[in-house]
Amino acid sequence: MKKILIKLTALFIVLTSLFAAGCDSPGHTDTSASSARGETTAQSTTKYPPATLPSQSTQQSTSQSTSPSSPDLGTISKEDITDEKMNELITQKYLSVHENSRPGYKLDELKNIVIHYVANPNTSALQNWKYFENKNNVSAHFIIDLDGFILQCMPLDEVAWAIGTQEGNYTTISIECCHPDSTGKFTDATYESLVKLVSWLCQKYDLTADQVKRHYDYPRTNSSGTVWHKSCPRYFVDHPEKWEQFKNDLLIQ
Numbered sequence: 001m002k003k004i005l006i007k008l009t010a011l012f013i014v015l016t017s018l019f020a021a022g023c024d025s026p027g028h029t030d031t032s033a034s035s036a037r038g039e040t041t042a043q044s045t046t047k048y049p050p051a052t053l054p055s056q057s058t059q060q061s062t063s064q065s066t067s068p069s070s071p072d073l074g075t076i077s078k079e080d081i082t083d084e085k086m087n088e089l090i091t092q093k094y095l096s097v098h099e100n101s102r103p104g105y106k107l108d109e110l111k112n113i114v115i116h117y118v119a120n121p122n123t124s125a126l127q128n129w130k131y132f133e134n135k136n137n138v139s140a141h142f143i144i145d146l147d148g149f150i151l152q153c154m155p156l157d158e159v160a161w162a163i164g165t166q167e168g169n170y171t172t173i174s175i176e177c178c179h180p181d182s183t184g185k186f187t188d189a190t191y192e193s194l195v196k197l198v199s200w201l202c203q204k205y206d207l208t209a210d211q212v213k214r215h216y217d218y219p220r221t222n223s224s225g226t227v228w229h230k231s232c233p234r235y236f237v238d239h240p241e242k243w244e245q246f247k248n249d250l251l252i253q
């Protein structure tokens, strides 16, 4: 009797472990698990489409995201941020004018350049551009891809819906950055393009490094009066010393 019980227990353990493995395997059709996954995917798809990056880009970003070293910016100079060079680096693909994406309003004045992260790992600049174009009440002037490619979404004297406050939206140029994982750390290529783009904008509009801000630096107030800060761009909020390093890396003056 005892032996039978032991065998039954062993069989139960084997069956349980097989089922558990099946829940994580692709194509498993457990109703509750797949509906839960489906909801997650649907939300993710609604917010931003899932990434369909070429394998080369994925491999590149994976190896970069695990690299402990800082980006090597030793080769960047003022000659890399001339109008001509930046025009080669930037692709203009303007959003349609619509109140929920690109309202077409003019900035009151330009006070600051604001850095963001897209908050959806491994999505491309174009995928995020499409999310803006779908009139989701969010936009930015630029999106920098995982490979450093820069998309410009609207003219620089127009308002983007990026900051969450009226004053912020009407006085800033916003730059969204793609990132390979949930830490929000940018690839070296994204980082290098960001340094060039922000340096060029500061030169163009006569701004200082103190006028380069994180989205986090714009406090918001909710309906109950509580002040809060958006954790954006996450890596520079979690690592303030890296944010200071970024500002030091800018080619200003």
Ligand SMILES: [Zn+2]
Pocket: 115, 116, 117, 162, 215, 230, 232, 233
């Ligand atoms: Zn942001």
